Amino acid sequence: MLKTGSLHLIVLVYVDDIIITGSSLPQIQQLISKLNAEFALKQLGALDYFLGIEVFHLANGALLLSQAKYIRDLLSKANMDTAHGMPTPMVSSLKLSKVG
Known part of the structure; x- marks a missing residue:
């Protein structure tokens, strides 16, 4: 969990499944973009x-x-x-x- 001021990002990893949530949709999308640049991610909604x-x-x-x-x-x-x-x-x- 990353907490900076009022920003919260939570990343849960279990084997090859990842859940990402947080208090800021732009920050979540930025994290997903960075992860997607390194790993083949499949977003399931x-x-x-x-x-x-x-x-x-x-x-x-x-x-x-x-x-x-x-x-x-x-x-x-x-x-x-x-x-x-x-x-x-x-x-x-x-x-x-x-x-x-």
């Missing part, structure tokens, strides 16, 4: 999904982060996407005893 996190852009400018899609994908991989949810994993009043 506004951030919607990253590392299992869905990003929703709210009308007031805030971001809402959710992992609902990631959880659905995990359930699908485990063939549990049609399973019925339970409020607890087991009956809480069940008494366990040692066998053998």
Whole structure:
């Protein structure tokens, strides 16, 4: 994170994925141009999904982060996407005893 006065630039790098955000669009564009001069960048537009996190852009400018899609994908991989949810994993009043 670069912070100079009221200017903030945040760069998040994970393997070959990069997120760039900040308080000044011209500064963000300048950084992207400089990086693009050195590396082959592919701009994908506004951030919607990253590392299992869905990003929703709210009308007031805030971001809402959710992992609902990631959880659905995990359930699908485990063939549990049609399973019925339970409020607890087991009956809480069940008494366990040692066998053998």
